[in-house]
Amino acid sequence: MSDNDKSAHDAARQRGFSTLAVHAGEDRQKFANAITDPMFCASTYTFPDTASVIEFIEQKLPREEYGRYGNPSERVVERKLAELEGGESAVLFSSGMAAIVGLLMTRLSAGDEVVFFNECYHRSREFCTKHLARFGVVTREVAACDYAAMEAAITPRTKLLVSESPTNPHLSVVDLDRFAALGAKHNVETLIDATLGTPYNLRPIAAGIDYVLHSATKYLAGHNDLLAGVIVGSEEKTAPVRKLRGIMGSVSSPHNIFLLARGLKTFELRMQRHNENGLAVARFLAAHPRIERVFYPGLETHPYYDVAKRTMRGFGGLVTFLVKNADWRQTAAVVDATRIARIAPSLGGVESLIEQPLVMSYYECTPEERKRYGIPDNMIRLACGIENHEDLVADLEQALRH
Ligand SMILES: *Cc1c(COP(=O)(O)O)cnc(C)c1O
Numbered sequence: 001m002s003d004n005d006k007s008a009h010d011a012a013r014q015r016g017f018s019t020l021a022v023h024a025g026e027d028r029q030k031f032a033n034a035i036t037d038p039m040f041c042a043s044t045y046t047f048p049d050t051a052s053v054i055e056f057i058e059q060k061l062p063r064e065e066y067g068r069y070g071n072p073s074e075r076v077v078e079r080k081l082a083e084l085e086g087g088e089s090a091v092l093f094s095s096g097m098a099a100i101v102g103l104l105m106t107r108l109s110a111g112d113e114v115v116f117f118n119e120c121y122h123r124s125r126e127f128c129t130k131h132l133a134r135f136g137v138v139t140r141e142v143a144a145c146d147y148a149a150m151e152a153a154i155t156p157r158t159k160l161l162v163s164e165s166p167t168n169p170h171l172s173v174v175d176l177d178r179f180a181a182l183g184a185k186h187n188v189e190t191l192i193d194a195t196l197g198t199p200y201n202l203r204p205i206a207a208g209i210d211y212v213l214h215s216a217t218k219y220l221a222g223h224n225d226l227l228a229g230v231i232v233g234s235e236e237k238t239a240p241v242r243k244l245r246g247i248m249g250s251v252s253s254p255h256n257i258f259l260l261a262r263g264l265k266t267f268e269l270r271m272q273r274h275n276e277n278g279l280a281v282a283r284f285l286a287a288h289p290r291i292e293r294v295f296y297p298g299l300e301t302h303p304y305y306d307v308a309k310r311t312m313r314g315f316g317g318l319v320t321f322l323v324k325n326a327d328w329r330q331t332a333a334v335v336d337a338t339r340i341a342r343i344a345p346s347l348g349g350v351e352s353l354i355e356q357p358l359v360m361s362y363y364e365c366t367p368e369e370r371k372r373y374g375i376p377d378n379m380i381r382l383a384c385g386i387e388n389h390e391d392l393v394a395d396l397e398q399a400l401r402h
Contacts, residue, residue: 017084017200018268025079037076037261039254043067069246071254077261078230081220084267085199085212087232091242092257096195096215098250099229100124103191103211104160106244110136112159117174119144119167119374121193122361144172145304147182154186164193165202166308169320169357169381170374171295173304176311180208189237195219196347200271201312210237218348219316221263222270225349226256270350270386275314277352277384277392282319284393290400292378295320317384318347320357323400328377331356335380337399340391347383352392354382 015023031038045064047053055061064070074092082090093099104127108114114128118141128139138157142149144167154161161183165174176192183190191211192204198219204212214220216228231241245251252260282296294301297308298315308315323331335343341354345361355361362375370376384392 016268020083021080021267022265024083025076025081027076037073037258039258040072041254042071068249068251071251071257073254073261074252074257077257077264080261080264081214081216081230082232084264085205085232086203087205087212088235089238090230090232091238091245092216092252092260093229093231093245094250094252094256095227096121096213096217096229097123097127098248099213099215099231100193101127102245102248102250103213103231103241104128104132104137105248106241107160107189108132108135108137111138111157113138113140113155113157114160114162115140115142115150115153115158117144117146117150117163117167117172118142119170119172120162120164121168121195122373124162124193144170145174147175147178151182151186154182154188158186158188160189160191162191162193164196165204166196166297166304166316166318168196169295169318169379171196171297171302171304171316171318171320173297173308173311175307176202176204176207176209183210184208196316196318197312198271198316198348200268201275201314201316203311205232207311210234216260218346219271219274220267220348221260222267223259223263223349224346224351224353226259226263228252228256228260271314273386274317274348274384277386277389278315278317278319280389281382281384281392281396282315284396285319285321288397288400290324292322292324294322318381319384320379320381322376323378323380326378328356328358331378331380332359333402334399337402338395339398340387340395341382341385347381349383350386352383352385352387354380356380 044066078090078092140153142153163174180190189210192209193213194202194204195215195218212232214230216230279298282294282299285291286294296319335354335356338354341352344353357375357379358377362370
């Protein structure tokens with residue numbers, strides 16, 4: 001990047017969200033004068049002579065070397081993601097899980113401890129309790145948003161405090177200032193999985209969180225057509241994460257990177273619609289006689305409404321609800337009766353997706369485990385896409401008549 005480009009990137013920081021989504025991280029003049037960044041389908045990069053190899057190794061020559069360590073268009077997307085998040089540096093991974101695993105493997109060693117709020121992505125929990133445990137890392141889980149319990153779980157060996165915000169599927173909202181202050185007080189790093197929050201709705205870096213993680217598969221890419229993950233943080237903190245990624249090899253393909261860069265252009269437009277749809281659907285469900293309870297941080301009845309109101313710009317497209325007096329089959333019948341939302345895991349894409357957590361994610365758990373994770377049989381999770389909310393509401397209305 002030339003100095004000129006660099007100052008253009010700095011000026012972009014003051015700009016609006018969509019302007020950033022479209023332009024941030026990109027050089028003004030690109031390869032072959034094309035307006036888009038090309039896909040660099042190269043596994044390796046050539047050197048003109050041995051002296052250049054030596055110069056590169058001695059770090060005098062910034063350039064690409066091998067596909068596992070970086071790709072020119074990946075660097076563009078990483079700069080864009082860092083700017084959208086308001087962080088110094090972003091490291092892109094092949095999936096959200098690869099990003100979580102990459103960060104935990106970078107930060108934790110045998111004997112270290114990590115403390116989690118217990119409402120979390122099932123596979124993150126599984127990685128810690130089943131796999132990091134094999135390497136002598138201790139995982140402690142405390143109730144979501146119970147800051148006193150989290151503080152009590154911190155020991156001199158604690159290296160990382162972890163939470164999602166909002167959480168999945170209960171949509172509890174973490175008080176980021178409190179969470180960051182807890183880490184600072186005990187000199188422990190903090191990680192927020194802000195996949196459901198998105199950089200449009202939530203600003204963890206500004207609140208003092210050390211690492212922000214996204215499954216870019218969801219809202220950031222936004223089209224249900226790729227997997228990606230990202231860690232954002234300071235240059236200093238993310239450098240070792242990038243180093244380990246180069247060893248683990250959890251990198252995105254050039255085509256994936258291209259799709260992510262393209263998807264990001266409309267990020268703000270999509271988020272505005274997701275927010276609008278989530279709120280409209282949540283309000284409709286909250287007023288419906290067949291609904292026992294709605295989990296949506298934008299509803300006044302939500303236990304974390306005040307925190308959400310203070311910390312979020314919008315509340316996202318995910319709405320979780322309980323069908324009144326329904327067993328798991330009657331709940332499944334509601335899911336099966338929807339005509340617009342497709343039955344699938346995931347969220348954050350243009351297509352609405354619907355699922356029953358009991359079946360989709362917790363089928364192999366015991367009833368006791370599901371009770372502990374707060375997954376009742378009559379729970380449905382609807383990830384609103386960008387369709388028109390009148391249609392989503394009408395579809396739910398007819399599905400609930402079944
Ligand atoms: C989907 C998801 C992940 C995992 O991301 P992948 O891209 O599917 O690997 C992690 N955390 C949250 C909150 C998610 O929704």
